[in-house]
Amino acid sequence: MSDWTLMKQLPKAFEAASQLPPGVFSAIATRIEDAIADGSREHLIEMQDQLSGLLKLYASRSGDEVIGALQGSASPDSAAATAYALGQINFAQLLTAQAGTRRVEAAFAMLVEDHGDIVRMLLSRNMTGLELAEATGFRPETVSRKLKVMREAGISDYYREGTSLYNFLTPAAKALAPDLQSADEPRHGGVAVRRAIVSRQSSLQLHMRHALTFAPNPPSETASARVGL
Known part of the structure; x- marks a missing residue:
């Protein structure tokens, strides 16, 4: 989990967070779902730290209005605050949709x-x-x-x-x-x-074609009679 190459490549490939392609968020959602399914608290904490670092880096490249929206100090009516709230809802919806789709695929494969x-x-x-x-x-x-x-x-x-x-x-x-x-x-x-x-x-x-056994054959009725059994 520590070698999450995507987290290292994004800041180098895209200067601003607004330039990130939609596929990046889908990949992050998949990684989060896998970490949750893995059940390892250490992996989740490590992923949280990596995402927190990415957020801080892109926030430092943004204006005061964006930083205010991230900190919750921006006016609720501002464009930045609205965009931030919608982004959070959108990512939650993306994560839920991907998790649901993968569960359906797994159930289908099991039925097959x-x-x-x-x-x-x-x-x-x-x-x-x-x-x-x-x-x-x-x-x-x-x-x-x-x-x-x-x-x-x-x-x-x-x-x-x-x-x-x-x-x-x-x-x-x-x-x-x-x-x-x-x-x-x-x-x-x-x-x-x-x-x-x-x-x-x-x-x-x-x-x-028949099971082999090393047990002796049971004595016949006549043999048993001869020895008084």
Whole structure:
């Protein structure tokens, strides 16, 4: 966090605060959000010091009216005081908007991952609900419920061809789909895991398809009778 190059470059690249491009404030808002999410008090204090230094530097390059607005001593009706207040509101709105957008993106990615079995199938080709049920091992009604959630989240949609409804991934979901684990390396339990286990098991040699044990076989009924058990 200490090596915040942006804080060092700004005073050299822009003489006055009014020359700073909008992208600078967006970058600062992102950095603040990351620091808050990190949960480190030390990082937040360090960032506060760096921003305070930048503010003082640009304030020293400004006129008395601007400094008065920063200190709260300027007339509330002055242009500088109005601009300062609007700037604070605008930055708060920017920080909130960026944080909200990133939360939505994270939630969307999580939904794509949660429906990974179906997403992987649709990544290869458009499929009907019955085709998806056969390919994933889910019951048709389960697939139908999952598809409803996916459509509402913007992960998939469908089109009609004759009497069949074909499901397909939206561009946003397609962009995330390649990051999902392959079907041969399932991470969650359920049908996908059982299907992968059966597939792997069927490829083994016959003597390896059952669990090995070193426990002795239980004595037969006749053997037990012979020794009086």
